[in-house]
Amino acid sequence: xxxxxxxxxxxxxxxxxxxxxxxxxxxxxxxxxxxxxxxxxxxxxxxxxxxxxxxxxxxxxxxxxxxxxxxxxxxxxxxxxxxxxxxxxxxxxxxxxxxxxxxxxxxxxxxxxxxxxxxxxxxxxxxxxxxxxxxxxxxxxxxxxxxxxxxxxxxxxxxxxxxxxxxxxxxxxxxxxxxxxxxxxxxxxxxxxxxxxxxxxxxxxxxxxxxxxxxxxxxxxxxxxxxxx
Amino acid sequence: xxxxxxxxxxxxxxxxxxxxxxxxxxxxxxxxxxxxxxxxxxxxxxxxxxxxxxxxxxxxxxxxxxxxxxxxxxxxxxxxxxxxxxxxxxxxxxxxxxxxxxxxxxxxxxxxxxxxxxxxxxxxxxxxxxxxxxxxxxxxxxxxxxxxxxxxxxxxxxxxxxxxxxxxxxxxxxxxxxxxxxxxxxxxxxxxxxxxxxxxxxxxxxxxxxxxxxxxxxxxxxxxxxxxxxxxxxxxxxxxxxxxxxxxxxx
Numbered sequence: 001x002x003x004x005x006x007x008x009x010x011x012x013x014x015x016x017x018x019x020x021x022x023x024x025x026x027x028x029x030x031x032x033x034x035x036x037x038x039x040x041x042x043x044x045x046x047x048x049x050x051x052x053x054x055x056x057x058x059x060x061x062x063x064x065x066x067x068x069x070x071x072x073x074x075x076x077x078x079x080x081x082x083x084x085x086x087x088x089x090x091x092x093x094x095x096x097x098x099x100x101x102x103x104x105x106x107x108x109x110x111x112x113x114x115x116x117x118x119x120x121x122x123x124x125x126x127x128x129x130x131x132x133x134x135x136x137x138x139x140x141x142x143x144x145x146x147x148x149x150x151x152x153x154x155x156x157x158x159x160x161x162x163x164x165x166x167x168x169x170x171x172x173x174x175x176x177x178x179x180x181x182x183x184x185x186x187x188x189x190x191x192x193x194x195x196x197x198x199x200x201x202x203x204x205x206x207x208x209x210x211x212x213x214x215x216x217x218x219x220x221x222x223x224x225x226x227x228x229x
Numbered sequence: 230x231x232x233x234x235x236x237x238x239x240x241x242x243x244x245x246x247x248x249x250x251x252x253x254x255x256x257x258x259x260x261x262x263x264x265x266x267x268x269x270x271x272x273x274x275x276x277x278x279x280x281x282x283x284x285x286x287x288x289x290x291x292x293x294x295x296x297x298x299x300x301x302x303x304x305x306x307x308x309x310x311x312x313x314x315x316x317x318x319x320x321x322x323x324x325x326x327x328x329x330x331x332x333x334x335x336x337x338x339x340x341x342x343x344x345x346x347x348x349x350x351x352x353x354x355x356x357x358x359x360x361x362x363x364x365x366x367x368x369x370x371x372x373x374x375x376x377x378x379x380x381x382x383x384x385x386x387x388x389x390x391x392x393x394x395x396x397x398x399x400x401x402x403x404x405x406x407x408x409x410x411x412x413x414x415x416x417x418x419x420x421x422x423x424x425x426x427x428x429x430x431x432x433x434x435x436x437x438x439x440x441x442x443x444x445x446x447x448x449x450x451x452x453x454x455x456x457x458x459x460x461x462x463x464x465x466x467x468x469x470x471x472x473x474x475x476x477x478x479x480x
Binding site: 008010011012013014079082083084085086087088089090091092093094095096097100101104105108172174177178181182183184185186191201 | 245249251301302304305320332335336338361399400402403404405435436438439442443444445446447448449450451452455461462464465467468469470471472473476
Protein backbone atom coordinates (compact mmCIF):
# COMPACT_ATOMS: atom_id res chain seq x y z
CA UNK A 1 0.00 0.00 0.00
CA UNK A 2 2.59 2.52 1.13
CA UNK A 3 4.97 1.82 -1.71
CA UNK A 4 2.25 2.46 -4.27
CA UNK A 5 1.15 5.62 -2.51
CA UNK A 6 4.65 7.00 -2.14
CA UNK A 7 6.04 5.97 -5.50
CA UNK A 8 3.79 8.07 -7.69
CA UNK A 9 3.65 11.82 -8.06
CA UNK A 10 0.02 12.03 -6.91
CA UNK A 11 0.71 10.08 -3.71
CA UNK A 12 3.83 12.10 -2.92
CA UNK A 13 1.92 15.32 -3.41
CA UNK A 14 -0.71 14.04 -0.97
CA UNK A 15 2.00 13.39 1.64
CA UNK A 16 3.31 16.92 1.05
CA UNK A 17 -0.22 18.25 1.56
CA UNK A 18 -0.70 16.21 4.75
CA UNK A 19 2.57 17.38 6.30
CA UNK A 20 1.88 20.97 5.25
CA UNK A 21 -1.51 20.84 6.92
CA UNK A 22 0.03 19.50 10.16
CA UNK A 23 2.49 22.39 10.18
CA UNK A 24 -0.31 24.92 9.61
CA UNK A 25 -2.03 23.50 12.68
CA UNK A 26 1.15 23.93 14.69
CA UNK A 27 1.65 27.46 13.39
CA UNK A 28 -1.80 28.58 14.50
CA UNK A 29 -1.30 27.09 17.97
CA UNK A 30 2.10 28.80 18.13
CA UNK A 31 0.62 32.15 17.10
CA UNK A 32 -2.18 31.95 19.66
CA UNK A 33 0.45 31.22 22.31
CA UNK A 34 2.54 34.17 21.16
CA UNK A 35 -0.43 36.51 21.55
CA UNK A 36 -0.01 36.07 25.32
CA UNK A 37 2.82 38.62 25.05
CA UNK A 38 0.09 41.28 25.11
CA UNK A 39 -0.97 40.05 28.56
CA UNK A 40 2.48 40.69 29.99
CA UNK A 41 5.42 38.58 31.18
CA UNK A 42 3.51 36.50 33.76
CA UNK A 43 0.99 35.18 31.21
CA UNK A 44 3.60 34.44 28.52
CA UNK A 45 6.16 32.87 30.85
CA UNK A 46 3.66 30.66 32.68
CA UNK A 47 2.30 29.45 29.32
CA UNK A 48 5.86 28.53 28.24
CA UNK A 49 6.44 26.87 31.58
CA UNK A 50 3.27 24.77 31.27
CA UNK A 51 4.31 23.68 27.77
CA UNK A 52 7.72 22.59 29.01
CA UNK A 53 6.27 20.73 31.96
CA UNK A 54 4.42 18.43 29.53
CA UNK A 55 7.66 16.44 29.35
CA UNK A 56 7.37 13.35 27.14
CA UNK A 57 4.16 14.61 25.46
CA UNK A 58 6.02 17.72 24.36
CA UNK A 59 8.79 15.56 22.92
CA UNK A 60 6.34 13.40 21.01
CA UNK A 61 4.84 16.57 19.55
CA UNK A 62 8.29 17.95 18.73
CA UNK A 63 9.41 14.75 17.02
CA UNK A 64 6.13 14.58 15.10
CA UNK A 65 6.62 18.13 13.92
CA UNK A 66 10.23 17.45 12.96
CA UNK A 67 9.11 14.40 10.99
CA UNK A 68 6.43 16.44 9.17
CA UNK A 69 8.95 19.18 8.43
CA UNK A 70 11.53 16.77 7.01
CA UNK A 71 8.87 14.93 4.99
CA UNK A 72 7.47 18.15 3.55
CA UNK A 73 10.85 19.52 2.60
CA UNK A 74 12.45 16.38 1.20
CA UNK A 75 9.42 15.33 -0.85
CA UNK A 76 9.09 18.83 -2.31
CA UNK A 77 12.76 18.73 -3.34
CA UNK A 78 12.07 15.42 -5.07
CA UNK A 79 8.97 16.80 -6.83
CA UNK A 80 10.79 19.95 -7.95
CA UNK A 81 13.53 17.79 -9.52
CA UNK A 82 11.01 15.54 -11.29
CA UNK A 83 8.96 18.52 -12.47
CA UNK A 84 12.02 20.35 -13.76
CA UNK A 85 13.14 17.26 -15.62
CA UNK A 86 9.73 16.98 -17.30
CA UNK A 87 10.53 20.07 -19.38
CA UNK A 88 14.15 19.99 -20.39
CA UNK A 89 13.89 22.84 -22.88
CA UNK A 90 12.05 25.84 -21.52
CA UNK A 91 9.95 28.23 -23.58
CA UNK A 92 11.36 31.40 -25.08
CA UNK A 93 8.25 33.35 -24.10
CA UNK A 94 7.25 32.43 -20.51
CA UNK A 95 4.00 30.50 -20.52
CA UNK A 96 0.82 32.21 -19.36
CA UNK A 97 2.51 34.79 -17.22
CA UNK A 98 -0.75 36.71 -16.84
CA UNK A 99 -2.88 34.01 -15.26
CA UNK A 100 -0.35 32.49 -12.86
CA UNK A 101 -0.93 33.59 -9.29
CA UNK A 102 1.99 35.34 -7.60
CA UNK A 103 1.61 33.18 -4.50
CA UNK A 104 1.68 29.95 -6.46
CA UNK A 105 4.67 31.00 -8.52
CA UNK A 106 6.69 31.97 -5.46
CA UNK A 107 5.96 28.81 -3.44
CA UNK A 108 9.49 27.45 -3.66
CA UNK A 109 11.09 30.79 -2.80
CA UNK A 110 8.82 31.45 0.16
CA UNK A 111 9.39 27.85 1.21
CA UNK A 112 13.16 28.25 1.02
CA UNK A 113 13.07 31.41 3.14
CA UNK A 114 10.90 29.65 5.72
CA UNK A 115 13.31 26.69 5.71
CA UNK A 116 16.28 28.95 6.48
CA UNK A 117 14.33 30.93 9.05
CA UNK A 118 13.30 27.83 11.01
CA UNK A 119 16.96 27.20 11.85
CA UNK A 120 17.56 30.84 12.74
CA UNK A 121 14.47 30.78 14.94
CA UNK A 122 15.39 27.53 16.69
CA UNK A 123 18.90 28.84 17.33
CA UNK A 124 17.67 32.20 18.65
CA UNK A 125 14.91 30.97 20.94
CA UNK A 126 14.99 27.22 21.48
CA UNK A 127 18.74 26.70 21.84
CA UNK A 128 19.66 30.07 23.36
CA UNK A 129 18.69 30.10 27.04
CA UNK A 130 17.17 33.17 28.69
CA UNK A 131 20.06 34.78 30.56
CA UNK A 132 20.80 37.94 32.45
CA UNK A 133 22.36 39.22 29.22
CA UNK A 134 19.39 38.79 26.94
CA UNK A 135 16.31 38.73 29.15
CA UNK A 136 16.62 41.79 31.36
CA UNK A 137 14.52 44.91 30.78
CA UNK A 138 15.49 48.00 32.84
CA UNK A 139 17.39 45.89 35.33
CA UNK A 140 14.59 43.35 35.93
CA UNK A 141 14.84 39.74 34.70
CA UNK A 142 11.75 38.71 32.70
CA UNK A 143 12.73 35.26 31.32
CA UNK A 144 11.19 34.42 27.92
CA UNK A 145 9.27 37.71 27.83
CA UNK A 146 12.48 39.69 28.26
CA UNK A 147 14.24 37.52 25.67
CA UNK A 148 11.59 38.19 23.02
CA UNK A 149 11.41 41.86 23.99
CA UNK A 150 15.16 42.45 23.68
CA UNK A 151 15.31 40.41 20.46
CA UNK A 152 12.82 42.67 18.71
CA UNK A 153 14.35 45.93 19.90
CA UNK A 154 16.83 45.42 17.06
CA UNK A 155 14.96 46.74 13.97
CA UNK A 156 17.05 44.68 11.52
CA UNK A 157 15.97 41.43 13.17
CA UNK A 158 12.37 42.66 13.26
CA UNK A 159 12.35 43.49 9.55
CA UNK A 160 13.81 40.08 8.66
CA UNK A 161 11.23 38.47 10.93
CA UNK A 162 8.34 40.36 9.32
CA UNK A 163 9.55 39.52 5.80
CA UNK A 164 9.68 35.84 6.77
CA UNK A 165 6.20 35.97 8.31
CA UNK A 166 4.84 37.40 5.07
CA UNK A 167 6.62 34.59 3.20
CA UNK A 168 4.69 32.16 5.43
CA UNK A 169 1.48 34.08 4.64
CA UNK A 170 2.21 33.84 0.91
CA UNK A 171 2.96 30.14 1.29
CA UNK A 172 -0.37 29.53 3.02
CA UNK A 173 -2.48 31.50 0.54
CA UNK A 174 -1.58 28.88 -2.06
CA UNK A 175 -0.94 26.03 0.35
CA UNK A 176 -4.21 25.80 2.26
CA UNK A 177 -6.48 25.71 -0.79
CA UNK A 178 -4.01 23.46 -2.58
CA UNK A 179 -4.19 20.87 0.20
CA UNK A 180 -7.91 20.39 -0.30
CA UNK A 181 -7.56 20.13 -4.06
CA UNK A 182 -4.77 17.58 -3.67
CA UNK A 183 -6.99 15.45 -1.45
CA UNK A 184 -9.68 15.63 -4.10
CA UNK A 185 -12.07 18.16 -2.70
CA UNK A 186 -13.75 20.35 -5.27
CA UNK A 187 -17.13 21.97 -4.93
CA UNK A 188 -18.75 24.70 -6.96
CA UNK A 189 -19.85 26.60 -3.86
CA UNK A 190 -17.31 25.59 -1.20
CA UNK A 191 -14.12 25.83 -3.27
CA UNK A 192 -14.36 29.62 -3.79
CA UNK A 193 -15.09 29.97 -0.06
CA UNK A 194 -12.06 27.81 0.75
CA UNK A 195 -9.96 30.09 -1.46
CA UNK A 196 -11.10 33.06 0.62
CA UNK A 197 -10.37 31.16 3.84
CA UNK A 198 -6.92 30.43 2.45
CA UNK A 199 -6.36 34.14 1.97
CA UNK A 200 -7.68 34.81 5.44
CA UNK A 201 -5.35 32.27 7.02
CA UNK A 202 -2.35 33.62 5.12
CA UNK A 203 -3.18 37.15 6.23
CA UNK A 204 -3.90 36.06 9.82
CA UNK A 205 -0.53 34.33 10.14
CA UNK A 206 1.44 37.09 8.35
CA UNK A 207 -0.12 39.98 10.28
CA UNK A 208 -0.55 38.02 13.52
CA UNK A 209 3.15 37.22 13.89
CA UNK A 210 4.26 40.59 12.50
CA UNK A 211 2.28 42.55 15.06
CA UNK A 212 4.58 41.27 17.85
CA UNK A 213 7.80 43.08 16.78
CA UNK A 214 5.68 46.16 16.01
CA UNK A 215 4.21 45.98 19.52
CA UNK A 216 7.65 45.61 21.09
CA UNK A 217 8.95 48.55 19.04
CA UNK A 218 6.10 50.80 20.16
CA UNK A 219 6.29 49.52 23.74
CA UNK A 220 9.99 50.32 23.91
CA UNK A 221 9.99 53.68 22.15
CA UNK A 222 6.83 55.08 23.70
CA UNK A 223 8.02 53.96 27.15
CA UNK A 224 4.93 51.90 28.00
CA UNK A 225 4.94 50.18 31.38
CA UNK A 226 5.37 46.42 31.56
CA UNK A 227 2.17 44.88 32.87
CA UNK A 228 3.08 42.51 35.64
CA UNK A 229 -0.50 41.77 36.68
CA UNK B 230 -10.84 41.82 -47.61
CA UNK B 231 -8.65 43.18 -44.85
CA UNK B 232 -5.08 42.02 -44.85
CA UNK B 233 -2.24 42.27 -42.37
CA UNK B 234 1.49 41.58 -42.37
CA UNK B 235 3.24 39.82 -39.53
CA UNK B 236 6.73 38.99 -38.36
CA UNK B 237 7.00 35.32 -37.51
CA UNK B 238 9.70 33.82 -35.31
CA UNK B 239 9.36 30.10 -35.81
CA UNK B 240 11.12 27.23 -34.07
CA UNK B 241 12.91 25.15 -36.72
CA UNK B 242 14.29 21.74 -35.86
CA UNK B 243 15.18 19.20 -38.52
CA UNK B 244 14.78 16.08 -36.44
CA UNK B 245 14.31 14.70 -32.92
CA UNK B 246 17.99 14.82 -32.03
CA UNK B 247 18.91 17.91 -34.02
CA UNK B 248 19.54 21.27 -32.44
CA UNK B 249 16.63 23.66 -32.89
CA UNK B 250 16.74 27.40 -33.56
CA UNK B 251 14.43 30.32 -34.26
CA UNK B 252 14.09 31.61 -37.81
CA UNK B 253 12.33 34.82 -38.77
CA UNK B 254 9.81 34.99 -41.62
CA UNK B 255 7.65 37.76 -42.99
CA UNK B 256 4.00 36.80 -43.51
CA UNK B 257 2.61 39.36 -45.95
CA UNK B 258 -0.93 40.05 -47.14
CA UNK B 259 -2.60 37.70 -44.71
CA UNK B 260 -6.40 37.76 -44.85
CA UNK B 261 -7.72 38.54 -41.36
CA UNK B 262 -10.42 35.90 -41.88
CA UNK B 263 -7.79 33.22 -42.47
CA UNK B 264 -7.09 30.73 -39.74
CA UNK B 265 -3.68 30.49 -38.14
CA UNK B 266 -2.90 27.30 -40.05
CA UNK B 267 -4.01 28.91 -43.34
CA UNK B 268 -1.56 31.71 -42.58
CA UNK B 269 1.17 29.08 -42.16
CA UNK B 270 0.04 27.52 -45.47
CA UNK B 271 0.58 30.87 -47.19
CA UNK B 272 4.05 31.19 -45.65
CA UNK B 273 4.87 27.61 -46.65
CA UNK B 274 3.69 28.14 -50.27
CA UNK B 275 6.15 30.98 -50.45
CA UNK B 276 8.94 28.90 -48.91
CA UNK B 277 8.32 26.03 -51.34
CA UNK B 278 8.32 28.43 -54.32
CA UNK B 279 11.70 29.72 -53.21
CA UNK B 280 12.97 26.18 -52.85
CA UNK B 281 13.14 26.24 -49.04
CA UNK B 282 11.97 23.65 -46.55
CA UNK B 283 8.40 24.46 -45.42
CA UNK B 284 7.54 24.75 -41.71
CA UNK B 285 6.30 21.39 -40.49
CA UNK B 286 3.14 21.50 -38.38
CA UNK B 287 0.55 18.85 -37.53
CA UNK B 288 -3.07 19.29 -38.56
CA UNK B 289 -6.05 17.22 -39.57
CA UNK B 290 -9.69 18.28 -39.27
CA UNK B 291 -9.05 22.04 -39.05
CA UNK B 292 -12.37 22.49 -37.30
CA UNK B 293 -11.23 22.23 -33.69
CA UNK B 294 -12.36 18.72 -32.86
CA UNK B 295 -9.53 16.31 -33.66
CA UNK B 296 -6.75 17.59 -31.39
CA UNK B 297 -3.99 17.20 -33.96
CA UNK B 298 -2.86 20.79 -34.31
CA UNK B 299 -1.25 22.90 -31.63
CA UNK B 300 1.69 25.15 -30.94
CA UNK B 301 2.63 27.76 -28.39
CA UNK B 302 1.91 31.24 -29.76
CA UNK B 303 3.58 34.06 -27.80
CA UNK B 304 3.66 31.95 -24.64
CA UNK B 305 0.11 30.62 -24.90
CA UNK B 306 -0.80 27.12 -26.01
CA UNK B 307 -3.17 27.42 -29.03
CA UNK B 308 -2.70 31.19 -28.99
CA UNK B 309 -4.29 34.16 -27.28
CA UNK B 310 -7.98 33.23 -27.55
CA UNK B 311 -9.79 31.11 -24.97
CA UNK B 312 -11.25 27.72 -25.78
CA UNK B 313 -10.07 27.40 -29.37
CA UNK B 314 -7.51 25.17 -31.00
CA UNK B 315 -4.79 26.64 -33.20
CA UNK B 316 -6.78 25.86 -36.37
CA UNK B 317 -9.75 27.82 -35.03
CA UNK B 318 -7.64 30.82 -34.10
CA UNK B 319 -8.18 33.49 -36.75
CA UNK B 320 -5.79 36.14 -37.89
CA UNK B 321 -8.21 38.90 -36.83
CA UNK B 322 -6.88 38.21 -33.32
CA UNK B 323 -3.64 39.88 -34.42
CA UNK B 324 -2.82 43.42 -35.49
CA UNK B 325 -0.83 44.53 -38.53
CA UNK B 326 2.91 44.43 -37.82
CA UNK B 327 2.64 42.07 -34.80
CA UNK B 328 5.51 39.75 -34.01
CA UNK B 329 4.45 36.17 -33.38
CA UNK B 330 6.79 33.77 -31.62
CA UNK B 331 5.84 30.24 -32.53
CA UNK B 332 7.19 27.31 -30.53
CA UNK B 333 6.27 23.63 -30.34
CA UNK B 334 4.64 22.15 -27.22
CA UNK B 335 7.61 21.47 -24.98
CA UNK B 336 7.80 18.46 -22.69
CA UNK B 337 10.28 15.66 -22.24
CA UNK B 338 7.45 13.19 -22.77
CA UNK B 339 6.44 14.83 -26.06
CA UNK B 340 9.65 14.80 -28.12
CA UNK B 341 9.84 17.05 -31.17
CA UNK B 342 9.67 15.17 -34.46
CA UNK B 343 10.25 18.20 -36.69
CA UNK B 344 9.72 21.96 -36.27
CA UNK B 345 6.30 22.31 -34.58
CA UNK B 346 5.34 18.62 -34.76
CA UNK B 347 5.61 16.69 -31.50
CA UNK B 348 5.20 12.98 -30.82
CA UNK B 349 2.11 12.61 -28.63
CA UNK B 350 2.08 8.83 -28.41
CA UNK B 351 2.92 9.09 -24.68
CA UNK B 352 -0.68 10.29 -24.21
CA UNK B 353 -1.94 7.27 -26.14
CA UNK B 354 0.03 4.97 -23.86
CA UNK B 355 -1.58 6.63 -20.82
CA UNK B 356 -4.99 5.90 -22.33
CA UNK B 357 -3.92 2.33 -23.11
CA UNK B 358 -2.88 1.89 -19.48
CA UNK B 359 -6.46 2.23 -18.26
CA UNK B 360 -8.54 4.74 -20.19
CA UNK B 361 -10.96 2.11 -21.48
CA UNK B 362 -13.76 -0.19 -20.33
CA UNK B 363 -13.79 -3.95 -20.86
CA UNK B 364 -16.97 -5.14 -22.59
CA UNK B 365 -17.90 -8.21 -24.57
CA UNK B 366 -17.88 -7.67 -28.28
CA UNK B 367 -20.81 -8.67 -30.45
CA UNK B 368 -24.11 -7.00 -31.16
CA UNK B 369 -24.74 -3.55 -29.77
CA UNK B 370 -26.49 -3.63 -26.37
CA UNK B 371 -30.01 -2.23 -26.06
CA UNK B 372 -30.09 1.52 -25.60
CA UNK B 373 -31.01 2.64 -22.08
CA UNK B 374 -30.70 -0.86 -20.64
CA UNK B 375 -28.47 0.61 -17.91
CA UNK B 376 -30.13 3.54 -16.12
CA UNK B 377 -27.79 6.54 -15.83
CA UNK B 378 -28.76 9.70 -13.99
CA UNK B 379 -28.85 12.80 -16.22
CA UNK B 380 -26.37 14.53 -13.90
CA UNK B 381 -23.86 11.67 -14.27
CA UNK B 382 -24.31 11.49 -18.03
CA UNK B 383 -23.74 15.25 -18.25
CA UNK B 384 -20.57 15.05 -16.16
CA UNK B 385 -19.21 12.15 -18.20
CA UNK B 386 -19.96 13.99 -21.41
CA UNK B 387 -18.34 17.16 -20.11
CA UNK B 388 -15.13 15.30 -19.22
CA UNK B 389 -15.21 13.33 -22.46
CA UNK B 390 -14.77 16.52 -24.45
CA UNK B 391 -10.99 16.21 -24.10
CA UNK B 392 -9.47 15.87 -27.56
CA UNK B 393 -6.02 14.89 -26.31
CA UNK B 394 -4.29 17.84 -27.98
CA UNK B 395 -1.70 18.13 -25.16
CA UNK B 396 -2.22 21.87 -24.63
CA UNK B 397 -2.51 21.11 -20.90
CA UNK B 398 0.92 19.51 -20.95
CA UNK B 399 2.32 22.44 -22.94
CA UNK B 400 0.89 25.04 -20.55
CA UNK B 401 1.73 23.23 -17.32
CA UNK B 402 4.83 24.62 -15.58
CA UNK B 403 5.69 20.98 -14.80
CA UNK B 404 4.68 19.53 -18.20
CA UNK B 405 2.15 17.33 -16.44
CA UNK B 406 -0.58 15.39 -18.22
CA UNK B 407 -2.90 15.48 -15.19
CA UNK B 408 -5.77 17.38 -16.85
CA UNK B 409 -5.95 15.11 -19.87
CA UNK B 410 -5.66 12.03 -17.69
CA UNK B 411 -8.17 13.26 -15.13
CA UNK B 412 -10.69 13.99 -17.89
CA UNK B 413 -10.53 10.36 -18.99
CA UNK B 414 -10.62 9.02 -15.42
CA UNK B 415 -13.65 11.16 -14.57
CA UNK B 416 -15.41 10.44 -17.86
CA UNK B 417 -15.29 6.69 -17.29
CA UNK B 418 -15.75 6.57 -13.53
CA UNK B 419 -18.88 8.77 -13.75
CA UNK B 420 -20.63 5.99 -15.66
CA UNK B 421 -21.75 2.56 -14.40
CA UNK B 422 -19.86 0.90 -17.28
CA UNK B 423 -16.61 2.41 -16.04
CA UNK B 424 -17.09 1.72 -12.32
CA UNK B 425 -15.82 -1.92 -12.13
CA UNK B 426 -12.35 -0.93 -13.36
CA UNK B 427 -12.16 2.49 -11.75
CA UNK B 428 -9.63 1.60 -9.00
CA UNK B 429 -7.24 -0.19 -11.30
CA UNK B 430 -7.67 2.50 -13.95
CA UNK B 431 -6.52 5.46 -11.89
CA UNK B 432 -3.53 3.64 -10.42
CA UNK B 433 -2.23 2.30 -13.72
CA UNK B 434 -2.81 5.55 -15.62
CA UNK B 435 -0.91 7.58 -13.01
CA UNK B 436 1.87 4.99 -13.05
CA UNK B 437 2.12 5.25 -16.83
CA UNK B 438 2.18 9.05 -16.70
CA UNK B 439 5.15 8.95 -14.32
CA UNK B 440 6.88 6.36 -16.51
CA UNK B 441 6.49 8.55 -19.60
CA UNK B 442 8.35 11.38 -17.88
CA UNK B 443 5.56 13.89 -17.33
CA UNK B 444 5.74 16.09 -14.24
CA UNK B 445 3.28 16.23 -11.36
CA UNK B 446 0.52 18.68 -10.52
CA UNK B 447 1.33 21.77 -8.46
CA UNK B 448 -2.19 23.24 -8.64
CA UNK B 449 -1.25 26.18 -10.81
CA UNK B 450 -4.33 25.58 -13.00
CA UNK B 451 -2.60 26.76 -16.17
CA UNK B 452 -3.95 23.68 -17.96
CA UNK B 453 -7.53 24.85 -17.47
CA UNK B 454 -6.66 28.23 -19.00
CA UNK B 455 -5.04 26.59 -22.01
CA UNK B 456 -7.59 23.83 -22.65
CA UNK B 457 -9.44 24.45 -25.93
CA UNK B 458 -12.37 22.40 -24.61
CA UNK B 459 -12.62 24.15 -21.24
CA UNK B 460 -12.01 20.98 -19.19
CA UNK B 461 -12.18 22.01 -15.53
CA UNK B 462 -9.49 21.31 -12.94
CA UNK B 463 -12.28 19.83 -10.83
CA UNK B 464 -11.50 16.61 -12.69
CA UNK B 465 -7.96 16.73 -11.30
CA UNK B 466 -9.50 16.91 -7.82
CA UNK B 467 -11.67 13.93 -8.77
CA UNK B 468 -8.56 12.04 -9.91
CA UNK B 469 -6.76 12.90 -6.66
CA UNK B 470 -9.68 11.59 -4.63
CA UNK B 471 -10.00 8.41 -6.72
CA UNK B 472 -6.25 7.89 -6.45
CA UNK B 473 -6.20 8.32 -2.67
CA UNK B 474 -8.97 5.80 -2.09
CA UNK B 475 -7.64 3.38 -4.69
CA UNK B 476 -4.12 3.50 -3.29
CA UNK B 477 -5.29 3.11 0.32
CA UNK B 478 -7.65 0.32 -0.64
CA UNK B 479 -5.21 -1.51 -2.91
CA UNK B 480 -3.67 -4.82 -1.93
